Every structure is written in C-alpha cells, then in structure tokens.
Amino acid sequence: MGRTLAQxxxxxxxxxxxxxxxxxxxxxxHLIHEVTSPQAFDGLREAGRKVRxxxxxxxxxxxxxxxxxxxxxxxxxxxxxxxxxLRQNCAEFGVPIYSLGNEQQGIVHVVGPxxxxxxxxxxIVCGDSHTSTHGAFGAxxxxxxxxxxxHVLATQTLPLKPFKTMAITVNGKLPxxxxxxxxxxxxxxxxxxxxxxxxxxxxxxxxxxALSMEARMTICNxxxxxxxxxxxxxxxETTFEYLKGRERAPMGADWDxxxxxxxxxxxxxxxxxxxxxxxxxxxxxxxxxxxxxxxxGVPLNSTVPSPDQFADPVDKLACEKxxxxxxxxxGQRIKDIRVNTVFLGSCTNGRIEDLRxxxxxxxxxxxxxxxRMMVVPGSVRVRLAAMAEGLDKVFIQAxxxxxxxxxxxCLGMNPDKLTPGERSASTSNRNFEGRQGPGGRTHxxxxxxxxxxxxxxxxxxxxxxxxANLVSAGS
Amino acid sequence: MDKFTVHTxxxxxLRASNVDTDQIIPAEYLKRIxxxxxxDGLFSAWRKDENFVLNQPQFKNGSVLVAGPDFGTxxxxxxxxWALMDYGFKAVISSRFADIFRGNSGKQGLLTAVxxxxxxxxxxxxxxxxxxxEVTVDLETRTITAGALSSTFExxxxxxxxxxEGLDDVGLTLKHVDQIDNFEINRPSYKPTTV
Ligand code: SF4
Numbered sequence: 328m329g330r331t332l333a334q335x336x337x338x339x340x341x342x343x344x345x346x347x348x349x350x351x352x353x354x355x356x357h358l359i360h361e362v363t364s365p366q367a368f369d370g371l372r373e374a375g376r377k378v379r380x381x382x383x384x385x386x387x388x389x390x391x392x393x394x395x396x397x398x399x400x401x402x403x404x405x406x407x408x409x410x411x412x413l414r415q416n417c418a419e420f421g422v423p424i425y426s427l428g429n430e431q432q433g434i435v436h437v438v439g440p441x442x443x444x445x446x447x448x449x450x451i452v453c454g455d456s457h458t459s460t461h462g463a464f465g466a467x468x469x470x471x472x473x474x475x476x477x478h479v480l481a482t483q484t485l486p487l488k489p490f491k492t493m494a495i496t497v498n499g500k501l502p503x504x505x506x507x508x509x510x511x512x513x514x515x516x517x518x519x520x521x522x523x524x525x526x527x528x529x530x531x532x533x534x535x536x537a538l539s540m541e542a543r544m545t546i547c548n549x550x551x552x553x554x555x556x557x558x559x560x561x562x563x564e565t566t567f568e569y570l571k572g573r574e575r576a577p578m579g580a581d582w583d584x585x586x587x588x589x590x591x592x593x594x595x596x597x598x599x600x601x602x603x604x605x606x607x608x609x610x611x612x613x614x615x616x617x618x619x620x621x622x623x624g625v626p627l628n629s630t631v632p633s634p635d636q637f638a639d640p641v642d643k644l645a646c647e648k649x650x651x652x653x654x655x656x657x658g659q660r661i662k663d664i665r666v667n668t669v670f671l672g673s674c675t676n677g678r679i680e681d682l683r684x685x686x687x688x689x690x691x692x693x694x695x696x697x698x699r700m701m702v703v704p705g706s707v708r709v710r711l712a713a714m715a716e717g718l719d720k721v722f723i724q725a726x727x728x729x730x731x732x733x734x735x736x737c738l739g740m741n742p743d744k745l746t747p748g749e750r751s752a753s754t755s756n757r758n759f760e761g762r763q764g765p766g767g768r769t770h771x772x773x774x775x776x777x778x779x780x781x782x783x784x785x786x787x788x789x790x791x792x793x794x795a796n797l798v799s800a801g802s
Numbered sequence: 803m804d805k806f807t808v809h810t811x812x813x814x815x816l817r818a819s820n821v822d823t824d825q826i827i828p829a830e831y832l833k834r835i836x837x838x839x840x841x842d843g844l845f846s847a848w849r850k851d852e853n854f855v856l857n858q859p860q861f862k863n864g865s866v867l868v869a870g871p872d873f874g875t876x877x878x879x880x881x882x883x884w885a886l887m888d889y890g891f892k893a894v895i896s897s898r899f900a901d902i903f904r905g906n907s908g909k910q911g912l913l914t915a916v917x918x919x920x921x922x923x924x925x926x927x928x929x930x931x932x933x934x935x936e937v938t939v940d941l942e943t944r945t946i947t948a949g950a951l952s953s954t955f956e957x958x959x960x961x962x963x964x965x966x967e968g969l970d971d972v973g974l975t976l977k978h979v980d981q982i983d984n985f986e987i988n989r990p991s992y993k994p995t996t997v
Contacts, residue, residue: 342985343978351975353985355993365835366880373837374803376972379982385996405833412835423996444994474880474909474971482975484982581992588990 329595331492332561333527336467336592340450342484349486355449355466357479358435359386359422361413362740363454367477368416378420380483385444386417386424389434390740394703394730397427406741420480433706433732436460436674440544441708443573447562447589452479457674457756458557459550463543464570465562465592467527470551490556491601493526494594497534499608504790506684507542508676508754508773510534510606511549512614512624518604520622523555526602529594530560534608540569541680548675549756552621561593613788615661616758616771618649623758625661627776627788633657652760653768654748661786664770668751669700669781670763671727671774673737676754677705679712681774686718688778688789689725695784700727701743703735727781739764752780803911805968806941809892811865813937813948814855815926821869822876823903827885840885860933867894868925868937873914874903883910893939895946895955897922908961909971915939915946915955924951941965 330338343351357380364386371378378384391406401407410427417424425431425438432438436457439445447465452458454476461468471485479485495514515522528550530543538546543560550558567586570576577585616624617631623646625632631650634657637643650657655664671677671685682704694700702722704710710732713719719729736743737755739762745751747766754777758769770786779787831843848854855861867886873896874882883906886894893913907914928948929935937948941962944954957965964974975982 343981351978351981353982353989356996366837369837370972374970374972382995382997409835444996446994449993472880478972478975481972482979482982483986484975486971486975575994575996577992577994584990585992 329598331594331598331600332465332529332559332592333467333490333492333557334598336448336450336465337489339448340467349488351484351486352450353484354452354479355383356439356444356451357384357483358439358451358453358455358458359384359413359476360389360435360453360455361409362390363473364416364476365409365412366473367454367480368420370474370477371420371480376481378422378480381421381423383483384422384480385438386413386422387432387435387438388413388425388427389432390734390738392427392733393741394733394735394743397731403742430707430711433704433708434674434677434734436544436548437678437705437709440464440540441573441706443570443576446570446576446585447566448592452485456551457548459555460544460548460674462547462550462557462559463540464566465559465589467557467559469557491526493523493528493555493602493604494600495528495530495604495606496532497530497606497608498532499534500537501534501608501611504775504788505611505613506773506775507538507545509611509614510608511546512616512621512771513611514604514606515549515553515622516614516624517606518553520552520620521554523550523553526555528553528555528558529600530558531594535560536563536565538565539680540565541678544678545675549621552756562589563593613773613776615776615786616769617653617655617661618646619652619758619760620645620649621756621758621771623649624771627661627786629661631655631657631659631661654750662791664750664786665784666698666750666752666770666780666786668745668749669694669698669777670703670736670751670753670755671701671777672703672705672735673753673755674705674734675756676774677703677709679709681754682709682713682718683716685774685778686721688775688792689727689782690721692725692782692792694726694781698781698784700725700781701730701736702727703730703743704732706732725781736763738762739767745769752777752786803968803970803973806892806911806913806965808938808940808942809865809913810936810938811892812861812863812934813866813868813925813929814861814864815929816855816867816869817926819870820872820875823874823879823882824876826874826882827879831885832879832881837884838888840881841888841890843881844885844889863890865890865892866937866939867891868922868929869894869896870922871896871898871919873899874907875900878902878906880906880910883907883912887912895922895925895939908958908964911965911970913939913941913957913965915957917946917953917955921951921953
C-alpha cells in the first residue's frame with residue numbers, strides 16, 4: 328500500500344524502532360526562543376550534558392522583544408531576564424542565535440523559511456505550537472514541551488508515538504478576494520478546534536496547489552488551531568522555486584539530488600488517510616471570527632450567530648460566553664462591528680506578501696481617525712524588503728504605525744497590548760480571551776480585511792471600499 | 803537522574819484530597835527561567851496559614867509526602883514536580899494520582915507510590931502521633947514500612963525500572979547513541995545546517 332507524505336517523512340527519520348516502544352526520530356532542525364528554552368538548558372547543565380548538534384539548532388528572540396526603541400535595554404524586567412538567559416545559554420552551549428538588532432532576527436517561524444533552512448522532507452521542532460507553519464514545505468514540523476526541548480538538545484532525537492493522518496482536500500479555485508486566511512478559518516470552523524486532535528493534516532487539491540508559499544504557511548500555521556499537531560503540503564514547483572537560491576538551500580549538484588528526493592515525497596495515489604475532509608473553494612468568501620476561539624467564525628457578509636443556532640449544549644454555552652466577552656449581540660451584522668485597533672503581523676500573516684496585500688489596499692487611503700493600526704513585520708528581513716519597496720511609506724502615509732520585527736500584539740508579552748474592552752481586527756492566529764492583552768477583544772482576519780477595516784473603522788472587505796468609492800463618486 | 807532504590811526519611815501528613823497543581827505551585831511561579839528554586843512556591847498559598855502542616859516544626863524536614871486521593875490534578879505544569887523535589891520530597895504516597903502529574907514525576911525521578919486509602923489513614927495517624935517515625939520506601943521490594951506498619955505499593959513497571967536504573971528520558975535515549983551516530987553518518991549531505 329502507498330504511503331502518505333507524513334508517513335514518508337516519518338519513515339526516513341527513524342533512528343530506532345522497537346515493538347511496544349515509541350519510535351525514536353531524528354530531528355533535522357531544532358528552533359528555540361526565549362520563553363520555552365531556559366529550563367531545558369538548565370536540565371542539560373545539571374546533567375553535565377552538551378547540545379549534541381549545535382549546527383542543527385538555531386535560536387531567535389521574538390516573543391518578548393519590543394517593537395520600538397530596540398536600541399535601548401528592554402524595559403520590562405521579566406522580558407529582559409528571559410532574553411538575557413537565552414543569550415547566555417546560547418553563548419555557553421555554542422548555539423547560533425539571531426538577537427535583537429541582528430538582520431536575521433524575527434519570529435522563529437518566519438526566520439526558518441526565509442533563509443531556506445526549512446526544506447521538504449525535514450523533521451522540524453520548536454518549543455512553540457505554531458511550528459506547524461513549516462509544514463508548508465512538506466516538512467513534518469510540530470511544537471514540543473520544555474522536557475522535549477531538553478531531549479532534542481541532548482540527543483537530536485525525540486521518542487514519538489505514531490499519529491493518524493487526515494486529508495483536507497480543497498477542490499476548485501478560490502474566488503477573487505478570498506485568501507489563505509479565509510480558507511483556514513473556514514476549515515477550522517468546519518472541523519472544529521478539536522477536530523484535528525491526534526492527526527497530522529495534509530492540505531491538498533487544486534486550490535492548495537495554486538497558493539504561494541507564503542499563503543501555504545498561513546494555512547499550515549493554523550493547523551494547531553484545529554487541534555492538529557502538524558499540517559503539511561506536498562512540495563512542488565512552487566516550493567522549489569521559493570527555495571532556489573536561498574542561502575541555506577542546497578546548491579549545485581546537491582540541489583539536483585535534493586529536488587529528486589523531494590519529488591518522491593508527495594502522497595502516493597493509493598495511500599489511505601484515516602480521515603478525509605472535502606472543501607469546495609468556490610463556495611468560500613472572506614471569513615472572520617466573532618468569538619473567543621478560532622473555530623467561532625462566520626463569513627464577513629453575515630451576522631453574529633445566536634446561541635439558539637447551536638444544538639450541542641456545550642457549543643451553545645460557549646457562544647453565550649463568547650458573546651458576553653466580545654460585547655456582541657446575536658444577529659448583529661458583522662460589518663457593523665467597529666474596531667479600535669488593527670494589528671497586521673505575526674507568524675500567520677507577517678510576511679512580505681501579507682504586507683504587500685495590505686499596502687495595496689492602503690495606498691493613497693487613510694486609516695480611520697478613531698482607529699490605531701500597527702504594522703509589525705514578521706522579521707527584520709521582511710521589514711527591510713518592505714522598506715525597499717516603499718511599503719513603509721504607504722503605511723505611514725495612511726496613518727499606521729510602522730514597527731520593528733517580533734511577535735508583538737499577537738500575544739501581548741511585550742508592551743504592545745490591547746486595553747480591557749478594546750476591540751481589534753488582527754491577522755494573528757488566536758482570539759482567546761485576553762490573548763492580545765487582558766480584556767482585549769480579537770477578531771481574526773486576513774491582511775486584506777485588516778487593511779479595509781482600518782480604513783472604514785468597521786469590519787470590512789476590500790470590496791466594501793470599492794462600493795463606497797462608487798457611491799461617493801456618483802453622489 | 804539519580805537512582806532510586808530505597809529511601810528512608812520522616813513523613814508529612816497532608817490531609818487533603820484533590821490537591822491540584824495550582825495548589826502545589828501557583829501560576830505566578832511559572833514566569834521563572836530556572837528549573838530549581840521552586841521550594842518557596844510549593845503550597846505557597848497554604849503556607850500563609852501558620853497551622854498548615856509544613857509550618858509545623860515537627861514536619862519541616864519530611865521527605866515523604868502522604869496525601870489524600872487524586873493528588874496532582876489540574877494543569878500539566880512540570881513545575882509541580884520540580885517544586886516538590888526542590889523542597890526535598892523524594893516520594894509521594896497516595897491512593898490515587900492524576901495521570902499527567904504521575905507521568906511528569908516519573909520523568910523527573912519523584913516516586914509516586916499508590917497504596918490503599920486505609921493504609922494512608924493509618925500512616926497519617928502514625929506520623930501525627932509520632933512525627934519522628936522513619937518511613938522507608940523500598941522500590942526494589944515495592945514496600946513501605948513505618949514503625950509497625952507495612953504495605954506494598956503499586957508503581958508502573960516501566961517507571962520503576964527507570965527509577966531503579968536512574969534513567970531519565972534523555973538517559974534512555976542515550977543508551978542508543980550508537981544508532982543515532984549511525985543515522986547521522988547516513989544523513990544526506992544536502993540537509994541544511996544553521997552555522
Ligand atoms: S507570532 Fe504569535 S503565534 Fe507566532 S510565534 Fe509569535 S506569539 Fe506565537
């Protein structure tokens with residue numbers, strides 16, 4: 328019987344397999360950041376162990392770093408201590424690190440792909456649940472806990488129990504104006520925030536193949552929001568095209584060998600998945616969340632649901648609670664919801680393509696006077712690339728804040744936070760209570776919807792701008 | 803991880819059931835960056851009460867915790883185990899433990915011994931009446947003795963083996979270091995490095 332993409336990658340990394348025991352898998356790349364690594368290094372130190380493969384390990388500072396005044400010491404003592412600890416640990420154990428101020432610094436899941444480090448067929452781990460992002464390249468990539476971080480540091484392997492596989496096939500073409508973010512929010516609303524538990528998801532079908540690498544990363548990034556540990560997309564010409572010439576990608580003859588191997592990775596036609604989900608791309612439209620988990624979403628062009636619409640008592644109660652927290656009324660038009668803040672950034676939508684898409688909409692326009700818009704590139708390289716294209720000027724002229732790279736308001740560990748009751752349209756991946764700051768209310772959206780919302784002040788799609796212009800031009 | 807074969811020490815009677823991980827160590831301690839020094843966080847809310855068992859001088863130096871059923875429920879934080887061990891506990895005795903807590907304990911080298919609730923009650927009485935009673939937890943024979951009292955206890959066979967051998971997860975994997983070496987030799991050379 329044929330094998331799936333995930334099974335092939337798994338099989339190619341088995342160091343040891345014994346009945347009744349988990350498989351021991353080799354890890355090709357271990358990414359670390361300041362929040363989940365300090366105790367792991369402590370454990371090594373105590374046991375007198377070293378980092379086995381510093382050359383397969385890479386650290387970056389992202390969760391805590393400020394996005395303004397980065398030349399000054401970090402003001403928040405807890406953030407500063409965590410960042411300092413990472414720097415000391417990396418120095419002591421010889422792990423390469425991209426520190427604040429370095430041109431390579433950025434969000435861990437933006438840094439891996441942009442250098443070409445993230446490649447098809449690799450196993451990639453990080454003490455961070457959104458490691459699933461790297462699956463966009465056909466890598467098996469997932470988040471791990473602190474004990475596991477220590478395990479990988481010491482052994483470059485991880486004992487793992489087998490997983491189930493789920494195919495999510497997206498047939499047809501996405502309508503104009505519908506993005507990868509809308510697609511993944513729709514998928515999560517369909518299968519639920521627990522629907523992917525125990526599975527590795529493989530996204531496939533015509534609509535997925537048509538996506539750019541950036542868009543594929545947006546999709547795989549949010550696999551964890553459907554409960555799955557990993558999401559994958561088979562490597563193809565788009566993948567190879569993206570990787571070719573990047574500094575960590577194979578060169579010369581190595582490139583040909585690698586591509587030949589990568590071409591063997593896609594799921595065999597006769598492989599069987601444990602579960603299959605079908606989505607018709609043509610039925611999709613811009614999608615936004617109204618509640619406090621990423622599965623609580625609806626089309627932008629609809630209304631806030633009522634608890635009565637849910638048959639399951641658990642969902643009904645969740646809806647009631649979410650409406651109260653979000654300060655929304657059942658039946659309210661989504662497009663009537665006013666926001667205070669628009670956040671463009673994060674490892675979901677903080678890449679150059681995302682900034683371009685938003686800038687295209689903001690060019691020559693103004694952010695509504697009562698709205699604050701923050702643009703936070705996912706990495707320094709994204710920031711510099713955007714500046715080379717003049718995107719920073721577009722944002723600044725529109726009245727948005729142009730910041731330094733980092734996680735920023737995605738989780739509010741640095742000073743970029745919502746205040747209690749403040750409402751945001753955010754291109755990040757989690758709308759949990761308090762995620763962007765205590766009491767903050769988050770609506771997850773695509774970069775395009777974020778930009779249109781910033782201009783109109785209410786949740787909007789770019790199309791709404793066109794019709795508004797037509798109306799004003801005609802009157 | 804240190805080997806665990808036999809441990810003898812005085813015990814602390816914790817007459818409470820459903821002691822969850824938030825009580826063992828509150829969330830505010832999770833911001834720390836070290837793996838040690840969590841002893842001050844152990845039961846920190848309860849320790850504000852001067853009558854709490856750990857505040858009683860006769861129980862200050864206990865190394866065996868005797869607790870009510872369902873010890874360690876709640877979040878998966880590994881800090882709960884670190885806090886108990888940093889404080890000086892080597893073993894926890896209870897009639898029932900939460901699964902994740904038990905798993906974490908096994909990983910870190912804290913013995914969780916399961917006995918009948920009856921025996922827990924007897925132990926409580928014994929150590930409350932005679933706080934300097936030495937309690938011996940013998941992992942090889944799977945028995946607990948305290949004065950005239952004695953009982954066998956249950957422990958997962960795999961965890962027992964690891965504790966007796968002093969093997970943590972990393973230690974176990976490193977037993978197969980030859981296979982890791984081998985795998986590395988055969989890894990394709992085009993795979994990227996970070997340096
Ligand atoms: S951007 Fe947000 S989701 Fe991504 S790594 Fe940072 S905190 Fe996590």
